[in-house]
Structure formats: structure tokens, C-alpha cells
Amino acid sequence: MAGELVAGVDLGGTKILTVLADRAGQVLARVKVSTHARRGQDYVIDTIVESVHETMRMSGAPAGKISAVGVGAPGPLDPDRGLVFFAPNLGWKNVPLGTIMSERLKLPVYLDNDANLAALGEHVYGAGRDADHMIYITVSTGVGGGLIMDGRVYHGAGGGAGEIGHVTVAPDGPVCNCGNAGCLEAVSSGTAIALRARALVDDGRGAGILAAAGGDAEQVSARSVSVAAVAGDAEAVVILRDAGRYLGIAVAGVINLLNPSAVVLGGGCIQSTAALWDAMLTEVHRRTLESSLAAVRVVRGSLGGDAGALGAVALALERT
Ligand SMILES: [Zn+2]
Incomplete structure (x- = not known):
């Protein structure tokens, strides 16, 4: 049975913003933390996973309620394979972010370039409706x-x-x-x-x-x-x-x-x-x-x- 909620993550070189939203795009919880990119890839991925869990705790939603996670990451990247090719701000090269997060969260994780997702955000919920x-x-x-x-x-x-x-x-x-x-x-x-x-x-x-x-x-x-x-x-x-x-x-x-x-x-x-x-x-x-x-x-x-x-x-x- 598909859950009713999704999480959206914006992974930036300095901050990670994670929101939990319902099917109407209504934000139920929001967490913003420092990326600390210099502490390395594992640390950053741990932080993202923890942020998703934190939004679920804040909203009081049970784990089964969440059906998928979307992630915007600095590109270039391959959205189909969930692979970040190169992100100089993070010091990343060929990181299979989608696969790692999906295994950790036991949820489907969809990845795209951060600017593409900002475009999609403004298109669906903002000035570009x-x-x-x-x-x-x-x-x-x-x-x-x-x-x-x-x-x-x-x-x-x-x-x-x-x-x-x-x-x-x-x-x-x-x-x-x-x-x-x-x-x-x-x-x-x-x-x-x-x-x-x-x-x-x-x-x-x-x-x-x-x-x-x-x-x-x-x-x-x-x-x-x-x-x-x-x-x-x-x-x-x-x-x-x-x-x-x-x-x-x-x-x-x-x-x-x-x-x-x-x-x-x-x-x-x-x-x-x-x-x-x-x-x-x-x-x-x-x-x-x-x-x-x-x-x-x-x-x-x-x-x-x-x-x-x-x-x-x-x-x-x-x-x-
Ligand atoms: Zn140029």
C-alpha cells in the first residue's frame, strides 16, 4: 500500500533542506542543517538520511506513511541511475547517491539536478504554475x-x-x-x-x-x-x-x-x-x-x- 507522504531534499554545498509533504504538496515538517561537506561523503549521506527521519518524527507520521524521497543534488548527474558524476562543492565524484539512500531508507529515491528541481518546484507550486x-x-x-x-x-x-x-x-x-x-x-x-x-x-x-x-x-x-x-x-x-x-x-x-x-x-x-x-x-x-x-x-x-x-x-x- 503506497504511503501518503513524500520527502524532498535539497542538497547544497553549505546547507541541506529537507521537507516532508503530503500529496497536495503541503509541507508538514521542515529541517535545515549544515552540510559539512569536508567531513566526507558518508557523513553527508548520514546527515540526509537522518534529516528525512527527523521530518517524520516531527510530523508524528508512522514510517509506512512515506512512499518516496526526491533529492536535488548539484550536477552533472544521471537521474536514471541516481548517480552524481561530479559535485565540486561537495568534493564528490561518481557517488551512487540514489542507490545508497534507497538502501538506507528502504524507499524509492529519485534524483535530479538541483536547478532542474527548483524549476519544477516553481512550476508546480510557485510563480510558474x-x-x-x-x-x-x-x-x-x-x-x-x-x-x-x-x-x-x-x-x-x-x-x-x-x-x-x-x-x-x-x-x-x-x-x-x-x-x-x-x-x-x-x-x-x-x-x-x-x-x-x-x-x-x-x-x-x-x-x-x-x-x-x-x-x-x-x-x-x-x-x-x-x-x-x-x-x-x-x-x-x-x-x-x-x-x-x-x-x-x-x-x-x-x-x-x-x-x-x-x-x-x-x-x-x-x-x-x-x-x-x-x-x-x-x-x-x-x-x-x-x-x-x-x-x-x-x-x-x-x-x-x-x-x-x-x-x-x-x-x-x-x-x-
Ligand atoms: Zn562557463
Whole structure:
């Protein structure tokens, strides 16, 4: 007899968020703990398993009530085999996470990439509801994405679809973590914003940004840039506008390519300030074909940091 509840896990490099939900996606319990990736793979997997048990204890639900677990993990990974190929934030290579968790929990465990599940979460429970063709983009430390096509996560030929962070938007731009130059992630991520602000401060400029960082050049971050921008600092606004402009170029490109009904954006850099968002929208309006622009709404995500875990819930419910 299938249980009535599922658990959704969002495994990140610093935090693990686990929720227990019913078939309607209503969250009954929620546990957030530190990943402590440096303590190794066994420790991290123990922590996830314990988090699932903890949500069950908190809800008072008997063990038989839970029917499956969905897990969002940093990719690249193979969702069918439950195998995490490579996760630099965790120090993992070829970890059969799905199999190990399934044996430990005695439950079916379904795995997908964290950005894909954040996309699914916003599609099923958030700002992308009723949008069967939806693009999700997260702009925080890095830039990630997920595609919902015909109401389902689109994985591509080898599971690599949705990597909008590595679309080139500035051919002669800064070098990206992937080795290419001018990727969206290298010009619009929180990391890219912080690097540009630090360079400015090192150059003896950026007084407003430095002040927002408490006067300590070492503490200059994307957050200090948004704080300075909100206070009206012109240099901070320029940095965020440039980041937003490149983001808009990428968003317009995917709208022209896929004709989605919604583009949902999440992540810390999207929530923090209007300068980046407004510049992105201006560029989207400038570069998107009229017919596709008329069909799409470009909106902020509504689930915040819960999008991935709720997407994992949706994945588990979809499979059971
Ligand atoms: Zn790249």
C-alpha cells in the first residue's frame, strides 16, 4: 500500500533542506542543517538520511506513511541511475547517491539536478504554475537554470540541458569557472558582481560600495553592491545594470529559442535590488521577438530558498 507522504531534499554545498509533504504538496515538517561537506561523503549521506527521519518524527507520521524521497543534488548527474558524476562543492565524484539512500531508507529515491528541481518546484507550486513551457534561472553565487517543456523537466540528450550560466553573452568577457570566456555566469553571477566591485575598490574607487562593506575591502560582496545601489551609489548601480543587461541578453535568447509562457528568476541577486532586474527587463523587451514577448511573463520566483526541496517533493509525487 503506497504511503501518503513524500520527502524532498535539497542538497547544497553549505546547507541541506529537507521537507516532508503530503500529496497536495503541503509541507508538514521542515529541517535545515549544515552540510559539512569536508567531513566526507558518508557523513553527508548520514546527515540526509537522518534529516528525512527527523521530518517524520516531527510530523508524528508512522514510517509506512512515506512512499518516496526526491533529492536535488548539484550536477552533472544521471537521474536514471541516481548517480552524481561530479559535485565540486561537495568534493564528490561518481557517488551512487540514489542507490545508497534507497538502501538506507528502504524507499524509492529519485534524483535530479538541483536547478532542474527548483524549476519544477516553481512550476508546480510557485510563480510558474499553469506555465507548461517555463524557463527557470537562478542568479546567486553562480547562474543555473532548468527547463520545463510540456509540463516536464527537459533533460536533453545527456542530462545537461538548462545550463544557461554557460551561454556566452560577452565573447571577450572574463574567464568563467568552466574555462570559457564571457559566460553569463562570469558576468552576471553574485561572484562576478563581487569581483568587479573588488577591482573597483582596489583601484581606489567604489567608496560607496566600500562603505556598505563596513570599510573593509576584504568584505566587499555582491550584497554590499546591492546595499550601496539601494542607497543611490552610482558606481554600484552601474555594476548591477551591466549584470542585468547580460542576463537580459541571455533571457531574450532563450525566449526567442523556446517560446515559453513564463520565465521565472530566483536567487539572492534577483531578490536584492531593482537595478539588475530593471536592466534585465529592458534588454528582454529590446531583443525578444514580438510574438514571443506577447506570450511570456517574466517574473520573480515565489518559493525563495524552498524551490529546490519543493521540486524534489514534486518529483517524488510524479513518480509514485
Ligand atoms: Zn562557463
